[in-house]
Amino acid sequence: MADKQCNVALIGSKFMGKTHSNAYLKVGKFFDLPVDPVMHTLVARDPDATASFAKRWGWQHASTDWEKVVRDDDIQLVDVATPNNTHAPMAIAALEAGKHVACEKPLASTLDEARQMRDAAAKADGKTLTWFSYRGCPALALAQRMVAKGKLGRIYHVRANYLQGWAGPDVPLLWRFKGETAGSGAHGDLGAHIIDAARFVTGEEVTEVCGSVEETFIKEREIPEGEAGNIKGGTGSTGKKGPVTVDDTVAFLARLSGGGVATFEATRMATGNQNANRIEVNGEHGAIRWDFENMNVLWYFNAADDPETAGWQRIMCTSADAHPYAHAWWPDAHVLGYEHGFINAAACFFQEIGGEKPEVPMPDFNDAYQTQRVLEAALLAARNRAWVNLNEVK
Amino acid sequence: MADKQCNVALIGSKFMGKTHSNAYLKVGKFFDLPVDPVMHTLVARDPDATASFAKRWGWQHASTDWEKVVRDDDIQLVDVATPNNTHAPMAIAALEAGKHVACEKPLASTLDEARQMRDAAAKADGKTLTWFSYRGCPALALAQRMVAKGKLGRIYHVRANYLQGWAGPDVPLLWRFKGETAGSGAHGDLGAHIIDAARFVTGEEVTEVCGSVEETFIKEREIPEGEAGNIKGGTGSTGKKGPVTVDDTVAFLARLSGGGVATFEATRMATGNQNANRIEVNGEHGAIRWDFENMNVLWYFNAADDPETAGWQRIMCTSADAHPYAHAWWPDAHVLGYEHGFINAAACFFQEIGGEKPEVPMPDFNDAYQTQRVLEAALLAARNRAWVNLNEVK
């Protein structure tokens, strides 16, 4: 356990409120950190639900007043896990109050807001983290490390898909299908992850979007009774339909700064896939493949192998001595799950806060802003039916 | 065995000469056809090599004069398995001589030639076949059958990749890297297959290309001594370099006639992949996935399954009673290989020639011309950096 502690205020108590609470609960027990988190204050809108959530998860305090909490002297770290359109005001206020700030992805609901957050972070003393939690998966972090070591050499191809299939025509008009509540559809929700993953693993930037398709396959859905809280949605039926105002899918092509070609596709309509966050990278000296649905495994091809035995290698990324994060966990092949991505990412952030170099690079607000630029460029390309040079997207 | 026979003249004795000879050798032994092929005449350029090849494979005659052979009254079927830029004159001459004509893919090296072939076929009495031999794989044929029956419903997504990885920077300047000999790079060689597969399986047409990237990663290669006959190339080294004049990869996005979105990628630079001809189709009621590297297996997801047990099903497509072509072969899971795609496709063509409905639809010249239009549209989009409506490509 660390000598130093860091009081955390978490804003948000839905799906991400739960994953983050769990991360704070566990990270100091498994990792030897320079600073351990203290679960100080939970902030959400409904007083009773907030108090109840805080009690269950062991938050010491509960509040409904985020503006007060982000300025509270007792707080060192503010974690924003609210809808995308609230990220900017909360995060910027916290930065201006001198806090470290963590924020859910995508960084913001517009590129303007993302740029403001990036600028606020640049001026502030606090550290920033954007929760691209898949960087906390050992297999993806290993891919990054291998590329950084030169094991793939020059990158020719990136194929990054995030395929979900839950949004069939019978799913009602949840908040996730409405622009005003969700900010974005599959593109912002899923596409942001794979753009980050491609940038993270390759260490390269998208320089040009060379084609893009945005599509809403189901243009109207049935309006559910009440508000739907979960991904699968509503309880009753109103018999009325309303328009879907976000995308079901965005797919786009890109060129990378190292000369490679990348394809990206994010969708909720890939029937049969549940959480297939997949990336393949082919380089001069080797290749890697990953699919979150089998998250502990990284596939690797070494082009220099003896042809007799060369082939895709299934690396079970759980070796304490050899793989990112694995030292903190269980013996070989005693595998990790979804939640560990958050815990591992949190460990890196507390390493940074404590003045150490994080064992895996995590995205600060500037880094997440670069991802947001690509999201924007892909939309511009789709809507203008034109190539978009990233230099023009700022 | 059939009462009727059909004398075949095959032009070409390289890789495809071998796959086609093998198909004629075997198809009548495994299938009960209305017409059996007779291996009548082999045509190639070098007299000695042609005679030797003919003897080995059991061709009754050998010739170096294709123009004579395609008009020979003893011949009923002419099979063109030569470089792409010779397809048009040979096939058109054979059609005009009243023959049935089979031709390797892509149909031609230019859209103009392809259109001329299509027109010649429309006027002629003979049947035509384009050797998109993967339609002869039971799994892909089953996918087509399932879509045709409505098992997938409305198609949302097609993801079609043909990934090979043999063309690293050390591979010399083979004929396959030169426009004048190869006609096209990965796009014509591999891309043609996945465009055909997407059209075949979905029964839909590409209506628009919404972005495309064409890239030659290795712009110069070492000139080998002598001419390289095989895919891996040269024997000696000249120490000199020459320019690569075909693409290493083309990737493009498209919209389909049923409203779906498709991504296509053909490449020789996907290190680690050898012959990963892959297609995924997601529809309203289900989905399928296929990868040629495990060619006997079709993956299927049925969205109507009980959630308790729903999941991707691994269909081993070898059931004589239930799967295309399987009746002609071995017991369950006594699997087929690459060559059987050609044999099965040949069976369908002889069914057609004999007046029967083929058990799986095969692409005639008009059908292959539609695929050629998509190839062309993808190139135009890449070169003009603009979307291309298929109506404008004729």
Added chain:
Amino acid sequence: MADKQCNVALIGSKFMGKTHSNAYLKVGKFFDLPVDPVMHTLVARDPDATASFAKRWGWQHASTDWEKVVRDDDIQLVDVATPNNTHAPMAIAALEAGKHVACEKPLASTLDEARQMRDAAAKADGKTLTWFSYRGCPALALAQRMVAKGKLGRIYHVRANYLQGWAGPDVPLLWRFKGETAGSGAHGDLGAHIIDAARFVTGEEVTEVCGSVEETFIKEREIPEGEAGNIKGGTGSTGKKGPVTVDDTVAFLARLSGGGVATFEATRMATGNQNANRIEVNGEHGAIRWDFENMNVLWYFNAADDPETAGWQRIMCTSADAHPYAHAWWPDAHVLGYEHGFINAAACFFQEIGGEKPEVPMPDFNDAYQTQRVLEAALLAARNRAWVNLNEVK
């Protein structure tokens, strides 16, 4: 959160001390239980290490005196996570003191002790749990549920392997290789799990062992300096060798009460495997397959499926509405890891303690005693080179 609470005393602070602490930490946060655990007292041998572990994990008290703690009126549940040869005295004392008792597997280091524990449990008021934690994996629990529903029908075959490969000849003489400290080798450590899994999933008992091989491949190993605390072992070398006094592997054949045939194999010498806890069950109406290394997936074959599409189905066992435990966790395919087996098993035990029917049946001491009988029968068969009828093993 529950109204009622249950004070827990955990004895043991090594690998299993960690997995159990983590389970108590989390189970009440994810599950809605009739009784929530309170992390009351940690017991271990070394005072400083015990205090430190307790502080890190949030145990309210630390003690080195298990005999006192198991009789402490403040404690309702005693959890025994110590070496096998200490299970019996601790568990029996706790039962006699009226506590609920959880105990690590195998139940004991001898059949005699296991029988005494079973008898003590039969007389006591407390509930008992044996930590066959893989019953807490949703996929294995789903297999059990499907068999119980009759989806497999009459069972013909069980194939249960637990393959690890860490014990190559260079691994020194760790405590795990010595009978006096480990009690048993692969058989007791890994074999116990697969016997439990086979009994759990099929609901059948082993009636006869029809052959068995026990082998220690590496008969001597280098004695390490100091005592090795972890699975991989020692720090320095003494240059001396000592005898290995436990098995590296036991494999055996068995008949099941429903007439089926089972093969079991547990080993630490299956190079290439890390934690391949695998089971396959073939029945009249269907079959299942599972491998812990991809723990969230259950493979299912339904013999009644349409032959056109029949095939092994990959069930991702994460559907809140359809799969065991999944309601407590994340959205579809946001997968679980090794530790969740313990948390889920704990949830079932607290359901029982609170008077509810557990959502998945967990093994009490009598159930674990049946598994211990099979372990014993397999050893007898190997050592006597004879078949062993289970009626003779009591």
Added chain:
Amino acid sequence: MADKQCNVALIGSKFMGKTHSNAYLKVGKFFDLPVDPVMHTLVARDPDATASFAKRWGWQHASTDWEKVVRDDDIQLVDVATPNNTHAPMAIAALEAGKHVACEKPLASTLDEARQMRDAAAKADGKTLTWFSYRGCPALALAQRMVAKGKLGRIYHVRANYLQGWAGPDVPLLWRFKGETAGSGAHGDLGAHIIDAARFVTGEEVTEVCGSVEETFIKEREIPEGEAGNIKGGTGSTGKKGPVTVDDTVAFLARLSGGGVATFEATRMATGNQNANRIEVNGEHGAIRWDFENMNVLWYFNAADDPETAGWQRIMCTSADAHPYAHAWWPDAHVLGYEHGFINAAACFFQEIGGEKPEVPMPDFNDAYQTQRVLEAALLAARNRAWVNLNEVK
């Protein structure tokens, strides 16, 4: 093509008659052999069917008199592809007539006959081959080559299963279920293959059978109308039942000459499996895995790999330069099928006949006799409920 030729007489025209005919048809076209086969005479029982089969497949002559044909001076090679109980007289007669002799597996229906065949071969001048055709699969042959090179080191474990699932209770009483026609059930049919595979790959012998179970799950089946010719069986129903007189499964444990432990299981009742001929071998330095259902792939684990990237490697065994048989076939990952096992095995036999060392070792009658001894030992162990030392089985 070879200068020399070898006239072949094939006895049998059912399933194996077809696979062997196909092998003779193709082997000389793909391989450069010292001797090419000539399809001289086909022998079977029914005159019309024999003539028809011979015509279809290109056999020059047809006969119903095997005794005459095996002594015919024009014949150099006799191939026995008839029911097991006819192997001995036919093969011995042919050997005595000075022919080369190939024979289907298992070598004979009794150990006595097998020994007589072995002895006859020892005295004769002709070469012998037993059609353990899976040695003709490149992946299995690569496994053998790798073990022979020492890549696995000392062998600890062999796990060999041959799982089929076609024999559910509704399948009628086919000839395969009757001892008098089939000679043996799963054990002789499938078990023979995996015993051969284990011996072939490891180069070791079974020294002891340490337990064995023989079981006929379905003891009576409905008697079909007429005789059933294929694996799936009958056409009509008689409403009567008759006894099954062969095993549905045999599973046994064994010790190997190098000190390893092996498990074997052959069955027709492993629902969900169609032709899962699987072998896993774990050694000190590495491990291999193979499953015929994905026959072109060998999985390999190299224990000396860097832990960062170590993992099971998927070797696609199609590299002309590096893998057995691949030089004769297609480019990388243009995969082979079931039939190629026979063609490749035939190539090796003609290499031997022509005085060359075969590229992969094939089993002569003595080799197949060793496999037959293991088959016998496993039966003795099951029936006597006792360990069996192989020295006692001669």
